[in-house]
Amino acid sequence: MGSAKTTLEVIQTIVVCSISLSGDAFAAPIEYELGSFTQFGLPNYPTLQDVVRAIASHSEVCEGIGYNAYCEQVRRSLKGCAEEGISGGMILPLDHVDKPRNFLMQFARKEGKMHLSFVSFGEKLGFTDIDTYVAGAFKDRLTGLFNFSTLQNHVERHHRDGFFCLFDLNKFKDINDRYGHEVGDDVLRYVASYLIAISSNEEIFYRRSGDEFFINILGTDFNYAMGIIDKIEAYLEQMPQTSLRQYPGLECSASFGLLEVRAHSEKRLDTESYMKLVDLAMYQAKAAHKKCHYISYEDSLGILKRGDLDERLNAIAKTIKR
Numbered sequence: 001m002g003s004a005k006t007t008l009e010v011i012q013t014i015v016v017c018s019i020s021l022s023g024d025a026f027a028a029p030i031e032y033e034l035g036s037f038t039q040f041g042l043p044n045y046p047t048l049q050d051v052v053r054a055i056a057s058h059s060e061v062c063e064g065i066g067y068n069a070y071c072e073q074v075r076r077s078l079k080g081c082a083e084e085g086i087s088g089g090m091i092l093p094l095d096h097v098d099k100p101r102n103f104l105m106q107f108a109r110k111e112g113k114m115h116l117s118f119v120s121f122g123e124k125l126g127f128t129d130i131d132t133y134v135a136g137a138f139k140d141r142l143t144g145l146f147n148f149s150t151l152q153n154h155v156e157r158h159h160r161d162g163f164f165c166l167f168d169l170n171k172f173k174d175i176n177d178r179y180g181h182e183v184g185d186d187v188l189r190y191v192a193s194y195l196i197a198i199s200s201n202e203e204i205f206y207r208r209s210g211d212e213f214f215i216n217i218l219g220t221d222f223n224y225a226m227g228i229i230d231k232i233e234a235y236l237e238q239m240p241q242t243s244l245r246q247y248p249g250l251e252c253s254a255s256f257g258l259l260e261v262r263a264h265s266e267k268r269l270d271t272e273s274y275m276k277l278v279d280l281a282m283y284q285a286k287a288a289h290k291k292c293h294y295i296s297y298e299d300s301l302g303i304l305k306r307g308d309l310d311e312r313l314n315a316i317a318k319t320i321k322r
Contacts, residue, residue, distance in 0.1 A: 257281025
């Protein structure tokens with residue numbers, strides 16, 4: 001179980017939720033944001049205490065140390081997160097389904113809430129090397145953002161109205177060719193660091209591939225979504241004069257595609273359609289040398305009805321200099 005490949009093979013899905021820190025986090029109601037425990041044949045537990053109780057009552061590990069001791073272990077971890085801002089993770093063994101299953105619980109404090117991620121594994125894992133599992137399973141190693149595998153998982157289980165945004169860096173190949181791939185990697189790291197710095201409860205950032213970044217915006221306010229794009233654009237414009245000032249002549253900009261998502265519509269789109277449509281939006285912005293191209297939900301239905309999405313993607317991709 002040492003390699004990232006093996007870890008990715010056993011990972012099954014992810015649940016993202018948050019808990020208010022205004023009271024006892026252990027007993028506070030869980031707010032589910034992406035995914036749910038029902039996909040494991042389990043109830044959507046109302047509190048973290050209920051999660052731990054279910055785990056403890058069916059786990060050989062918890063039987064060994066006792067329910068109270070196990071609860072205290074979880075409480076101490078949450079206390080460190082709530083009071084001192086310490087992020088971390090722990091393996092939660094859950095053995096009462098068809099086959100042994102573990103959850104890796106990640107937690108971090110931000111803006112008055114504790115954010116939790118539960119990653120499901122399909123076989124028993126040890127309690128060591130949590131960072132290795134996290135890095136290999138759902139984080140991109142270069143940037144620290146969620147990776148493509150996690151992005152696909154989230155889009156497949158997305159159940160909130162909002163927006164998907166895809167952007168890539170203009171002429172990034174020129175940066176690699178002129179300054180070298182190490183500088184290109186630095187550019188990607190600086191962009192990712194900024195995305196992490198501005199992240200809130202309303203969006204999730206991913207590195208999709210290469211110089212492409214994806215934003216899952218969980219609110220329905222169009223102006224808020226455009227505000228995120230404006231912030232990123234402004235950061236990219238000033239980055240050559242700040243973080244990258246040692247590289248004269250380096251320029252950094254991006255093209256953004258913004259796609260409206262209606263998860264509760266009767267005509268909910270599938271994952272492949274979502275990804276191709278947001279690709280199209282980004283390509284159209286790049287081809288027109290615009291900051292952003294927006295595709296509404298109604299426009300998406302019209303494009304899919306015409307049945308020429310693949311042809312449009314292939315045609316416009318050939319005209320773009322990456």
